[in-house]
Amino acid sequence: MARPVRAMHFAASRRYVAVLLAAVVVLVVVGAYLSGVGRGRGYLLMATTTSTRDTGLLPYLLPKFTGDTGIEVRYVAVGTGQALDAGRRGDVDFVMVHAPGLEDQFMADGQGRCRNLIMYNRFVIVGPAGDPAGITRSISGADGFLRIYQNASLFESRADNSGTHNKELGLWAAAGLDPVSFGPWYEKTNQGMGNTLTIANEKAAYTLSDDGTWYARESTLPYLRLLFSRDEDVLRNQYSVIPVEPNLHPGVLFNEAVAFAQWLVSPRGQGLIGAFTVGGHMIFTPNGVQAC
Numbered sequence: 001m002a003r004p005v006r007a008m009h010f011a012a013s014r015r016y017v018a019v020l021l022a023a024v025v026v027l028v029v030v031g032a033y034l035s036g037v038g039r040g041r042g043y044l045l046m047a048t049t050t051s052t053r054d055t056g057l058l059p060y061l062l063p064k065f066t067g068d069t070g071i072e073v074r075y076v077a078v079g080t081g082q083a084l085d086a087g088r089r090g091d092v093d094f095v096m097v098h099a100p101g102l103e104d105q106f107m108a109d110g111q112g113r114c115r116n117l118i119m120y121n122r123f124v125i126v127g128p129a130g131d132p133a134g135i136t137r138s139i140s141g142a143d144g145f146l147r148i149y150q151n152a153s154l155f156e157s158r159a160d161n162s163g164t165h166n167k168e169l170g171l172w173a174a175a176g177l178d179p180v181s182f183g184p185w186y187e188k189t190n191q192g193m194g195n196t197l198t199i200a201n202e203k204a205a206y207t208l209s210d211d212g213t214w215y216a217r218e219s220t221l222p223y224l225r226l227l228f229s230r231d232e233d234v235l236r237n238q239y240s241v242i243p244v245e246p247n248l249h250p251g252v253l254f255n256e257a258v259a260f261a262q263w264l265v266s267p268r269g270q271g272l273i274g275a276f277t278v279g280g281h282m283i284f285t286p287n288g289v290q291a292c
Helices: 002-035 050-054 057-069 080-089 100-108 141-151 163-174 193-203 211-220 254-265 267-275
Strands: 043-048 072-077 094-097 116-128 155-157 186-188 207-210 224-228 236-243 285-289
Touching: 043 080, 043 254, 050 057, 050 072, 050 193, 050 211, 057 072, 057 254, 057 267, 080 094, 080 100, 080 163, 094 100, 094 254, 100 163, 100 236, 116 141, 116 193, 116 211, 116 254, 141 163, 141 224, 155 193, 155 207, 163 207, 163 236, 193 207, 193 211, 193 224, 207 211, 211 224, 236 254, 254 267, 254 285, 267 285
Parallel strands: 043 072, 043 094, 155 186
Antiparallel strands: 094 236, 116 207, 116 224, 116 236, 116 285
16 A cells, blocks of 8 residues: 555645746746846836726727837736836836826936826716715815715725825815824725725715716716816826836836837827717826926
């Protein structure tokens, strides 16, 4: 009986080694993909916000850029803070983001070579159809947030250091409030915009959204309504593209990243952005300014 036992043990050992080697290979491949290791990479890698994905803009726009230039673009969609961190590590060739304050620091730190303004949309407050906090009677975004606080209405915060989360914190501050002191009515999703809207819909809660993602997802959110949308300067949601500084991160595909940044603000890119609609709504307003 001893021989079969030894044979089985040897076979199991071989299977274990094979699985271990396969796992190592997977980790190496994933690491190379995220860090851009190896200049044989034949595509641009971008870190961008969830709203550019969730609105459908990127699936619409990127194939057209590839068709015009032959340059493929792949991306990871995260909050702006995480996107800028990926740029700081040199894990991506460029970032497309929407938090001007965080971008200013990124540029001041020398992490970005240049920054092109691309487009904007608006931040809006959405919430339950019954509107228990009376958001529709608000005179400003900050007033709307104050009403949510005074009513202790359930609110879903992205809490992910995204551009939307940073804008939310700014609106609380404008209302003279600090979320650190909030009670259980203030919930943190740690999710992107699309998922946060889904959670708010399921819980009949308020949240802050960009209007583009709202319009793209509205038909799937039966328990939410767009309650506050105004042309306030503070609610303008500006998007920019920033190629990563090649002197700090020599492995990035800088020339190709600049080509994409320039294409976005060209008449071709701006026209495509302006023509992108969902349900009859123009999702982004082009306002390209070329600095790259």
